[in-house]
Amino acid sequence: MEQPDAIIHQPVRLKIMAALKPLPTNDPVEFVRLKALVNATEGNLGAHITTLEEAGYVSVDKDFVAKRPRTRIGLTKQGRRAFQDYLDYLRGIIETAAG
């Protein structure tokens, strides 16, 4: 990778991807919980999730629990791989600089 993945490199999206990475694929996180995890406002988080979803990096599931809407976000396989590539890219830069 010559360039960092511009979609992941944005600070809020980086936090979102990093926060989703340790979660099991079949146990997505609720929007409100993710909002608190990455310290973002609702609108800001929503916009960044849409960007990540369009890139195929996250999946967004919407349903109702006890008549209340619930949005859950999880990392896709593609997103997991892209995030790992991004981390490898960062580590590569650091290692190269360290000689």
Add this chain to the structure above:
Amino acid sequence: MSLTSKEAAESLAQAEQAHKRSAELYHYSRAAPHLIMWGAIWVAGYGGTYLVPNYWQWLWGALIVCGCIGGYFVGQVRPDCKNGAWAWRMTGVMAVAVAFVACTYAIMWPVHGAQYAAYPALLTGAIYAAVGLWVGLRYLVTGALVMALTLAGFFTLHDNTILLWMAFVGGGSMILAGVWFRTV
């Protein structure tokens, strides 16, 4: 767009921080229902022992069985635990702890009522505190709190009052810790 090593290190640190916090909170959220369930069992067990002391063996026997079975089902609720491995392990941990307490009573016999009441709680607190050294501060705080409250009750209360103390202060703090574990 290319990055300097300083920018790369900053981004990596940011990612690692978010990853660590998310993993820790996920672990807490998994443990929370178990804490709440065992807190409720303490309330019922210690409270019941205070009210009907002659039946404490039956009461605790039934509650421990309920706790082990309940622990399995609580563990199964998580989508990532559908294979049951984590749920069985939680039940196994409880069975080991109960066996350990029973063995300790056997080799330390005779033990009096307050020791009976305080020892399992102290052990529980110690386990949580030890787990906290690896997993996160909330475990450590919960363990230390349960141990401190148990010792406070043991050294200051007399007769069967420690049973009420353990029911409401011990069990209550476990339930509150469970609620705390669910928060972000």
